Amino acid sequence: MSHPIVLHHFNESPFSEKIRLIFGLKRISWCSVLISRTMPRPELMPMTGGYRRTPVMQIGADIYCDTQRIIRELERRFPTPSLFPGGAxxxxxxxxxxxxxxxxxxxxxxxxxxxxxxxxxxxxxxxxxxxxxxxxxxxxxxxxxxxxxxxxxxxxxxxxxxxxxxxxxxxxxxxxxxxxxxxxxxxxxxxxxxxxxxxxxxxxxxxxxxxxxAIGHGTRVEISSTKALELARDSMPQTAEMSDPLDPNGRKVGDLVDITPDDYGKIPVRGRIVASTAQTIAIARHDAAVADVVVHFPRAGFLIKSA
Structure with missing residues (x-):
């Protein structure tokens, strides 16, 4: 089943502007959920496990936090045109x-x-x-x-x-x-x-x-935060299990961890590792409001600690 790309953002957010421009560059159709500039965000927090920086991208029950991780997923799913036209x-x-x-x-x-x-x-x-x-x-x-x-x-x-x-x-x-x-x-x-x-x-x-x-923002359609929550609740995460055999701390699929930004917004998100690489880590969570989700983070700029 194909799920729409949903961006939880606010129009004034500079980090969200990055993602909107990539939608324009790659000519992507996407759903916009406008969130408040300040807390609370009661229909987003069950999906992220408390992570509260902006933006957040949602594809079904897979939730992508931080622009690094969002961009990496967009480049994987939409490799043309590449974000690295000159290499490097x-x-x-x-x-x-x-x-x-x-x-x-x-x-x-x-x-x-x-x-x-x-x-x-x-x-x-x-x-x-x-x-x-x-x-x-x-x-x-x-x-x-x-x-x-x-x-x-x-x-x-x-x-x-x-x-x-x-x-x-x-x-x-x-x-x-x-x-x-x-x-x-x-x-x-x-x-x-x-x-x-x-x-x-x-x-x-x-x-x-x-x-x-002039690049623009692709094709944008507004939906409600309630609709986005329903999309997550009615979906199953699509992330396959994958351990990183070279993880310097020996982490593996199933380990319970807390993941926290290392600069600000230091709210830990707890879950069990589903997949990890040198650049990414994904954890499984359950919340009564949203059922089962997998939350994705980058490695750089985040602290991962055994829970």
Whole structure:
């Protein structure tokens, strides 16, 4: 049975924009479930086991967490056009450690420092719970000069790469490196009127931004979170058992583990290993609201501990 691709996201989410662009690049038809920017998300949590970062992709009763894992599954299911048109697949995957961490943190500080008092207190409270630390908008405001300096440095890297290769960062067509880097340009553009000012000295980045926006989001159909929950409950997970014989900690199918992000949103998800590789791990869970699901995570950026 073929299940629709369902993305649980909100329109303002920069990480969700990555996935939406891949839908556009690969011309994928997908179902959109709009979730709130803040907790609670009562019809999503039973599927993820408590994982609360955005986005989450659902295919029947298989639930994919983190953009790394979502992207890897989309590339497996829809290999054409490839996300690695110029080769260099390893660098393409690894680029997320730049774009999603140092570059993104710089971008977040710039955006929220510039927004200042316009940031709702409810959003601040939610992000403090998510990060386990103070979401200090005033400190971000004070740091704007430094954040502009650092944002400019990131832009200069992109400009230099475009000068070397032409229209795209990773070869003859748009690929994962472009999508990863574009997320932060998109986020500033979506929130700040000074986006043009920040890009003024980077003509190649400005032209590249227009090309990225033109990719679009594929074919999008809205469905309700209730419908998505029903799809999971009425499906069976399709993940085959697979152990990693080279797992450095000797983990195997059936082991009970907790999986937790290593940076923020440190909410452990518990389940029994169904499949694992050097890059991925999937665990089986049961929840009364959704029955049996398999939740998929990447290895990089996540901690796996015996439960």
């Amino acid at each position: 697949e390893g660098i393409g995957w690894a680029s997320a450690m730049w774009t999603d961490r140092s570059f993104f943190q710089n971008t977040v500080n710039l955006v929220f420092g510039s927004l200042g008092a316009r940031v709702p207190q409810s959003f601040i409270d939610d992000r403090e719970k998510l990060r386990g630390a103070k979401f200090d908008v005033e400190a971000m405001r004070a740091g704007i000069p430094q954040m502009r300096d650092q944002y400019r440095a990131h832009l200069d890297w992109i400009e230099s790469q475009l000068a070397d290769l032409g229209d795209w960062l990773c070869g003859e067509r748009a690929g994962l490196l472009d999508i990863n880097a574009y997320m932060n340009i998109w986020y500033v553009r979506s929130n700040l009127e000074i986006a043009d000012e920040l890009l003024e000295d980077f003509s190649r980045v400005r032209e590249w931004e227009q090309r990225m926006r």
